[in-house]
Amino acid sequence: xxxxxxxxxxxxxxxxxxxxxxxxxFFQRCLQVLPERxxxxxxxxxxxxxxxxxxxxxxxxxxxxxxxxxxxWIYSLQVLPTDDKSNLSRCGFRGSSHIGVxxxxxxxxxxxxxxxxxxxxxxxxxxxCLIILGDDLSRVCREACLAGLRALQLEDGSFYAVPxxxxxxxxxVYCAACICFMLDDWSGMDRQRAIDYIRRSTSYxxxxxxxxxLESHGGSTFCAVASLCMMGNLQExxxxxxxxxxxxWCILRQQNGxxxxxxxPVDTCYSFWVGATLELLDVFQYTNFEKxxxxxxxxxxxxxxxxxxxxxxxxxxLHTYFGICGLSLMGEAELQKVHPALNISxxxxxSLRRLHEAWRQKST
Amino acid sequence: xxxxxxxxxNLMCLFFYFRDRxxxxxxxxxxxDDGPNPVVKIxxxxxxxDVFDMFRALLKNDEKSERAFALTAExxxxxxANYTVWHYRRVLLQALDKDLRExxxxxxxxxxxxxxxxxxxxxxxxxxxWLNDPSEELQxxxxxxxxxxxxxxxxxxxxxxxxxxxxxxxxxxxxxxLLEEDVRNNSAWNQRHFVISHTSGYSDSAILEREVQYTLxxxxxxxxxxxxxxxxxxxxxxxxxxxxxxxxxxVTELQDTCSSPYLTAFLVDLYEDALETNSSSYDQQETLxxxxxxxxxxxxxxxxIRREYWNYVSRSLxxxxxxxxxxxxxxxxxxxxSSQQPDTEPSDP
Numbered sequence: 001x002x003x004x005x006x007x008x009x010x011x012x013x014x015x016x017x018x019x020x021x022x023x024x025x026f027f028q029r030c031l032q033v034l035p036e037r038x039x040x041x042x043x044x045x046x047x048x049x050x051x052x053x054x055x056x057x058x059x060x061x062x063x064x065x066x067x068x069x070x071x072x073w074i075y076s077l078q079v080l081p082t083d084d085k086s087n088l089s090r091c092g093f094r095g096s097s098h099i100g101v102x103x104x105x106x107x108x109x110x111x112x113x114x115x116x117x118x119x120x121x122x123x124x125x126x127x128x129c130l131i132i133l134g135d136d137l138s139r140v141c142r143e144a145c146l147a148g149l150r151a152l153q154l155e156d157g158s159f160y161a162v163p164x165x166x167x168x169x170x171x172x173v174y175c176a177a178c179i180c181f182m183l184d185d186w187s188g189m190d191r192q193r194a195i196d197y198i199r200r201s202t203s204y205x206x207x208x209x210x211x212x213x214l215e216s217h218g219g220s221t222f223c224a225v226a227s228l229c230m231m232g233n234l235q236e237x238x239x240x241x242x243x244x245x246x247x248x249w250c251i252l253r254q255q256n257g258x259x260x261x262x263x264x265p266v267d268t269c270y271s272f273w274v275g276a277t278l279e280l281l282d283v284f285q286y287t288n289f290e291k292x293x294x295x296x297x298x299x300x301x302x303x304x305x306x307x308x309x310x311x312x313x314x315x316x317x318l319h320t321y322f323g324i325c326g327l328s329l330m331g332e333a334e335l336q337k338v339h340p341a342l343n344i345s346x347x348x349x350x351s352l353r354r355l356h357e358a359w360r361q362k363s364t
Numbered sequence: 365x366x367x368x369x370x371x372x373x374n375l376m377c378l379f380f381y382f383r384d385r386x387x388x389x390x391x392x393x394x395x396x397d398d399g400p401n402p403v404v405k406i407x408x409x410x411x412x413x414d415v416f417d418m419f420r421a422l423l424k425n426d427e428k429s430e431r432a433f434a435l436t437a438e439x440x441x442x443x444x445a446n447y448t449v450w451h452y453r454r455v456l457l458q459a460l461d462k463d464l465r466e467x468x469x470x471x472x473x474x475x476x477x478x479x480x481x482x483x484x485x486x487x488x489x490x491x492x493x494w495l496n497d498p499s500e501e502l503q504x505x506x507x508x509x510x511x512x513x514x515x516x517x518x519x520x521x522x523x524x525x526x527x528x529x530x531x532x533x534x535x536x537x538x539x540x541x542l543l544e545e546d547v548r549n550n551s552a553w554n555q556r557h558f559v560i561s562h563t564s565g566y567s568d569s570a571i572l573e574r575e576v577q578y579t580l581x582x583x584x585x586x587x588x589x590x591x592x593x594x595x596x597x598x599x600x601x602x603x604x605x606x607x608x609x610x611x612x613x614x615v616t617e618l619q620d621t622c623s624s625p626y627l628t629a630f631l632v633d634l635y636e637d638a639l640e641t642n643s644s645s646y647d648q649q650e651t652l653x654x655x656x657x658x659x660x661x662x663x664x665x666x667x668x669i670r671r672e673y674w675n676y677v678s679r680s681l682x683x684x685x686x687x688x689x690x691x692x693x694x695x696x697x698x699x700x701x702s703s704q705q706p707d708t709e710p711s712d713p
Contacts, residue, residue: 035405040445040481045404045427052404061474069401076399100394100420111523114426115448164451169520204557204598213523213561215516215554241640248629251673252590262590263548264514284670 016297018327020334022305023320024061027052030317031065043119046077046098050125051321057132057345058324060338067133072105074129079118080110081144089151090163091144092118093126106139118148120161124175127182132348136355140181149179149188157190157197158211169210170201174223178342181230184356195237198224205262206245218253218260221246222273226341229280247281250274254287255296267309268299268319271326276340279329291328296323371650381414387431389672393417394424409451412442423452428459433651434550450483454490464495472504479508485517489524498529523558535559547582550591557595566599575599580614587622593630605630606638606646625667632658632677639685652685 030052034041053070056062077094079088087110097103099116100329110116123145128139152159152172159172173194180188200212201224207216208224225246228234238246253259258270271292278284298311299319306315308325325343328335339349369380377485382388395417400407408416419439422432436453439446457467468675471488492498505522508515526532536559542552564571583589600608618627635655636647656678663674673713679691 006603017468031403032405034404036407036409036412039408039412042406042443043446045406048404066401070403073399073401073403097396097398098416098420098446099394103397103399105399113424113450124366143645162447162451166447167482203554204601205594206598209554210516210520213527213558214520215551217516249594251670254669256669261514262594264550283676284675286670286676288669288671291669337637355453 007348016131016294018297018332018334019300019302019305020059020061023062023213023307023324024056024059026301026305026315026320027055027059027061027317028064038154042098043095044121046074046093046122046129047095047125048317049074050129051192051317053129054133054344054348055317055321055324057348058328058338060334060336062132065133071130071133071135073131074126075106076103077122077126077145078106079116079148080104080106080108081141082110082112083165087112087117088144088147090117091141091148092120092123093145095119095122106141115164117147117163120149120152120159120172120175123148124178126312127129127179128344128348131182131352131355132344134351136155137183137277138217140183142185145179145183146185146188149176153189153193154186155193156200157193157195159189160300170208170220170223171210173197174227181342182352184359186231191231191233194227195231195233198228199237202242205249206242207249208246211259215261216249218250218270218273218277221250223275225277225280226343229341243281247278247283250278250281251283251287254292256291257299258292265310266295268307268326269309269322270331271296272322272343275326275329276338276343279340284329293327293330293332296326299323379411379414382418382435383414388418391418391421391425394420396420415439415442419449419452423448428456430460433460433462440474440645444478444481445483447483450487454487457491458494462493467491468495468500470660473597475504475508479512479515480517482517485521489521492525498525498531498588501525502531502538509542513546513549516551519551519555519694522555526559527562532559532563535564543582547586548589548591550594553591553595557598572599572603576611580618583618583627584622587618587627588624590626593624593626597630597633601633604637605634606641606643623666625662628658628662628666631655632662636681639681648685649687652681655681 030048049070053062053065056065077096079087079091079094081091094116099113101111101113101116104111127137127140130140148163151163152161153176154160154168158168158170159170159176160166160168176189176194177360180186198208201209201214201220203209203216205216208221209216210220225234228237235243250260253264253270253274257266257268258274259266260270273283275287275292278287285336296307299308299313300323301315304315306320308315309319324335325338328338329340337346338344339346342349383393415435415438419435422435433453433456436449436456439449440453443449444484456462457464468491471484471491475484475488483534492501501524502522505518508518524533537558539552539556539559542549546552560566560571560575566572566575576596576599579592579675582592583596586592598606600611615627615630615634632655635651635658638651639648639655642648659674659678659681663671667674676693679693679696683690
């Protein structure tokens, strides 16, 4: 029989421990089978693969996955140029096999299909997954991906997700910037127009919204700042005064964990969106790590693993991944460091850098 | 109460699969093919697989028919996030010259049921554009906002309608209603800025003063409200906080009854503006001291979660405007004049 004091001490310790093994298993299960209530994620299954793989990478547990099989499956999602190259503006990666095109792990030309085209977020996460898995991108049709990307940019500088048309906002500007960065080729976009879109999306309160006039939001602020960092233009686009104001808007998002907008409840994933933005702005070090960490861990599911947006809620791959990345930003033990702009481990980022070196050498 | 065949069989806990229906016998269903090692496989029911295998068959042939149109509704019911189904439905709406008024009723019901889905709002926007009829939109969005006053999709649609069709009348009144209901609704404050920027603008000093007074009134009702303070700062920052007549006095007056970390931070910003513009109305040394004092107050008392940040702000102010030796913490961001190369710098093309 333990005393009440002892039980209280133990339970308060429990809340603060990071259950690494459980999260590894959570991601392993995600990679296998998901229940039918995940049907809405069919067209974005590749993003779930990204959360799981990048999550396992940050957990330093990639040894549990069958890398070659995964690489084949990811390459089967590439929309390849057809023999007559008439579909170049539709190239990129699909989110899944939902269209019903026959399986082809990027060996040979693409099969023509009226409705087959890439999705900017899937091209981004597909490339990121390949890099994380140590692939050299040799089966990626880089020129086709870049042509597909150019076809998605609007006059105002923002991007559609798909060539058939969709909504357009800061999320896809970020995806586009990641693609150009990973392929080491900015011919995929008109950078100046994208920069103009970002400037026009800055709100009166100095946060950044999804588009001009829209409410400033932690997600879109991350997308904008990270995109500018990847372009190498952050300090040219924003004056020091403007950067100070963006820092202030971001740092005010901390309540214990972080929320995404003033007067909204906190949510685990903003520990990354806002945390990473603050890191890119060099002031994450001035946030309160204890309160942030306590909040993230309060959303940990101790039974099945994973993290949820709020305590006592169901965990999902997205919040698990961003909860882990949020902890990594604070230097949590057992976690690999995350590159705050590209949102992959620093280790994966370095392997990308080496790939770029090899490409540049080949071209000289 | 009439039921169609599908509904009847659904009720009977049986589903009459499309693959077994004689009207569909000519189409070979197309399964998904994930190859030998599928990843993140979703465990679909037979009904789900049946509908989507048939959908893939229609897509492959690019069939344009009534039965195809009917099937898109089935597919949407199972997965309203599948953007290909919505795109195909739009192709059919045009190819079959369907009644777009009926489509508006349909999409209205779906959005009510799933108001945080991207595809449904995009679809509605397309139908409104084709009809060139925004007449139901503001009321519809208001309905959705009455259930969740901060739904980002709803606000995005509302702003699009207003800007596209120039429907600005009555919006300031609507915003004020929302702020009456919840003065902390940041989306409503944002909308206030949106509508005024696109109508009168803030250049007219009478408008600006009206807004300043309105905001101060809301602050008095609820002092600890970041949204109101952000709005006040936002509308005055271009002109310069320290140059706005009477502002320092009005805000200082609030300190006893309406104290909050936002008020104190506002004063820091005001003093910083005085320093930056080297305003002759302010004694520079005294202003710096006041700003530093307030940063200390925030760090130690009023906003302790951001203690390190307010200390950093102090150091920055001291380094920029102080007359002594630079204060440093080695990890502070370097000042703008130094050439900082981010490690993410790409090579020049």
